[in-house]
Amino acid sequence: MYNLLKGKKGIIFGALDDKSMAWKVAEHAHAEGAVFTLSNTPIALRYGTLNELAERCNSEIIPADATNLKDIENVIEKSMEILGGKVDFILHSIGMSLNVRKKRSYDDIDYNFMMKTLDISAISFHKVLQTAYKLDAINEWGSVVALSYIAAQRTLFRYNDMADAKAMIESIARSFGYIYGRDRKIRVNTISQSPTLTTAGSGVKGIGDLLDFTEKMSPLGNATADELAQYCITLFSDLTRKVTMQNLFHDGGFSSMGMSEKAMHQYSKGFDNEQ
Ligand SMILES: NC(=O)c1ccc[n+]([C@@H]2O[C@H](COP(=O)([O-])OP(=O)(O)OC[C@H]3O[C@@H](n4cnc5c(N)ncnc54)[C@H](O)[C@@H]3O)[C@@H](O)[C@H]2O)c1
Numbered sequence: 001m002y003n004l005l006k007g008k009k010g011i012i013f014g015a016l017d018d019k020s021m022a023w024k025v026a027e028h029a030h031a032e033g034a035v036f037t038l039s040n041t042p043i044a045l046r047y048g049t050l051n052e053l054a055e056r057c058n059s060e061i062i063p064a065d066a067t068n069l070k071d072i073e074n075v076i077e078k079s080m081e082i083l084g085g086k087v088d089f090i091l092h093s094i095g096m097s098l099n100v101r102k103k104r105s106y107d108d109i110d111y112n113f114m115m116k117t118l119d120i121s122a123i124s125f126h127k128v129l130q131t132a133y134k135l136d137a138i139n140e141w142g143s144v145v146a147l148s149y150i151a152a153q154r155t156l157f158r159y160n161d162m163a164d165a166k167a168m169i170e171s172i173a174r175s176f177g178y179i180y181g182r183d184r185k186i187r188v189n190t191i192s193q194s195p196t197l198t199t200a201g202s203g204v205k206g207i208g209d210l211l212d213f214t215e216k217m218s219p220l221g222n223a224t225a226d227e228l229a230q231y232c233i234t235l236f237s238d239l240t241r242k243v244t245m246q247n248l249f250h251d252g253g254f255s256s257m258g259m260s261e262k263a264m265h266q267y268s269k270g271f272d273n274e275q
Helices: 021-031 041-047 050-057 069-083 110-133 162-184 207-217 225-236 261-273
Strands: 009-013 037-039 086-093 138-148 188-193 247-250
Touching: 009 021, 009 069, 021 050, 021 086, 021 225, 037 069, 041 050, 069 086, 069 110, 086 110, 086 162, 086 188, 086 225, 110 138, 110 162, 138 162, 138 225, 162 188, 188 225, 207 247, 225 247
Parallel strands: 009 037, 009 086, 086 138, 138 188, 188 247
Antiparallel strands: none
């Protein structure tokens, strides 16, 4: 450990269980010397195992539905009370699509579900940023990170309306990043992570094949949730003060590939077996 976050305070949204990206970020942030609060929905608190993490990290849990402005305000105000002042970092690790869950295909979208997808998975990021901005809750040179996926920019079969949500969250990071940088010297970025076997990840049908494909296409292989957490720590640290308004790929090189030797090999084997 490097003590990269010694003396830093934060808020981590979206840890559900020990597979969650946010869970890993919390563990690494704790190990690097940060103190922080944790937040998730009341339902997630009932079904997940967040208490265990909170105990280990000496953190308090503040329940919130991230689509609800009052809830977000409460999380941010309570966090400042508990932590004794403004925070230095916020992680938004929240995503959910009812169209994906209910297996509605992209050409048979339920629009009420779609509005929920956008609200939960993208607009909630704006709500967190705007609320923190109005409450002046983040210290100068603070850092806010949300998680994205390459389907924001390229079409990946079955990612459905989450692709639209991710396109929006990347755009929000740029738009708010300008305002937060200009006015308060605060960084706002998204990390575009490899497919990962978490609860949200497992909801995408065919994730097993996708993981195998991206593993074979990426020169460094898929990035794990632990590796994502390490990358996140660097963005919360003082070592990346001038990185803002970026979508940063953390995917073993996948996003720059067209075809790899391994994938070519696998593809030709597939043809051999075809009738
Ligand atoms: N798993 C992957 O393959 C992958 C890849 C790239 C990006 N991501 C992104 O990473 C983030 C975290 O997902 P994960 O893979 O760790 O899965 P996860 O299921 O562990 O985390 C998703 C979290 O969102 C929370 N959530 C859902 N609705 C909410 C609401 N209304 N208010 C507050 N919280 C709510 C859930 O309770 C859960 O904790 C998401 O933004 C996801 O899209 C995941």
